[in-house]
Amino acid sequence: MSASAHKPVLLVTSSDLASQAVEMLESFDLVYAGKNPDEGTLVALCEQHQPVAMIVRFGKIPARVMDASKKLRVISKHGAGIDSIDTAAAAERGILVRAAAGANAAAVAEHAWAMIFACAKSLVQLNGRMHDGHWDKSTHKSLELQGKTLGLVGFGAIGQRTAAVGLALGMRVMVFDPFVSNAPEGVEVASLDEVLSQSEVISLHCPLTSDNRNLINRETISRMRDGVIIVNTARGGLVDEEAVIEAIRAGKIRAAGLDSFHTEPLTGEHHFTGVPNLILTPHVGGGTTDAYVNMGTAAARNVLDALKQ
Template sequence: MSQTFRVGVTRDFLRPDGTLGFGDIGLSLLDNAPGVVYEFLAENTPELRADQVKDYDALLVLAPRVTAATIEGADRLTVVARFGVGYDNVDVEACARRGVLITITPDGVRRPVAVAVLTLVLALSHKLLIKDRLTRAGRWAEKLDHMGMGVTGRTLGVIGLGNIGREVFALARPFGMRHLACDPYATSAEAGAELVDLKTLLGASDFVCICCALTPETHHLINAERLALMKPTAYLINAARGPILDQQALTAALRERRIQGAGLDVFEQEPIDPGDPILTLDNVIVAPHAICWTDECFLGNGRSACESILDVAAGRVPRHVVNRAALDHPRLKERLRQ
């Protein structure tokens, strides 16, 4: 490197008092890299401004949006390293036009998110929160009214057979469940499950787990019509992205007991309005887009993101690039030894 490689870290990693809110996120990799320096952005803003990023070669981004306006004039910027696998907060096309790579961290989230999905499966099947409330309210005898559903011999359906979906099946294998998967891009050889269409999966599954990415094609993929295909005894789990699911339609299905229950870590609008009607229902478990937040998850995500940044700093193409079209940009080619 002919000059110092500067990394900006979004300020939402910090608590209000300036300390790290998530423990060790692997920043020691940047500390120990010659010629690389990092600092936290001075302001915590929902959308990054051009004046905030113009002096950085790389950004390590948690939640703020990175838009076309963000990177306008950011001539040094070469990589936006997302802390996680979702990148709906980054303008992919704008970054490709400017020769800015976007990277994600599938290695960091694979196991933690899959564990989170199964946590919701087991909590729902055993009616954990219902029994917790009974105990606290002194309604011990009512436990007879809340028999759980054993998972052995039941059908686990996963929508989206990517990194996380495959890990869900791997972790669930000892439970002795039937595995169904729906993914138009998967092949039977890699599935490790029966590949079926969405209608079949929804109709046959006792647990439907959404593990696909949010794209224009998957927006409201699970709508009122498709919810109606589910068994009345089935549970729906979403730890992917909120808008994949029509939340209004789900609220109606849960209220009318047309499905047994749901586990939601994500919502159409985040943060969810505390007055949202879905929060009044007793057959849904909710979490604030954080059920997989563990020390394992944050260290894995952080190390993966930092490794991508260091690859670019060293002139290498990082492993988990979302917008590979950016690699053809003349400005980026000058920065990378391809």
């Protein structure tokens, strides 16, 4: 879509945006970068259209992309995680960075629980066995979650929803979050080491920072309970992928569910191919119809509010 001369341009780093968000942005010319745009495409579009704002769904936004538009004032993430945006570079240039915090919380928490249940009940494996003509009733034993400990790393909107389900299931719920000193009744605030070493199920719900990269690694896995379940619906950089593969093959990790990865997209043959007891989804934890609308409208609102400043 080409921009007209009388409206400021807003660049959307995807091929679409919820219609509700588009209506909110009627005072802008919207330029869509297409599905999974690379850095070169984004630079070229910024040079051509000089957007005042960006809504970031896919792709990374380094300094080179920002510098391609002299008019850029705000970068609004279509979601909660802003690790794909060079926030330090944005701050140096006086460009505001905003996230749609909480807009996809329900969707991601539900996805985390879908993975936890699938890991605990061996749903993927049993389904495959049934389709292959087997009947494992006399030999299979799954994991009952009642009475087990759920450890959450991160206690924002997603972590809080995940904790509520754990409590409803009769689980002990422990959380580590350096920015949280108290929690709702029934939820224990603990150290990271306590959460990792005492939990039968560990679910990650924190942003990726320089301090927690590869938080799940060989050393931290060694301190976990034997047969632990690990689920990551946050950021791929939180998990040392080779360490998880080794621990699954060794039986230290009972099962794992991963929705995000160091390298995305993860396609074709890759190091996870053929690893047992490992459930993979293509970073779609927040990919529900409702969340798509919520994230789009929140991102649009953040643009409008930022440009008023």
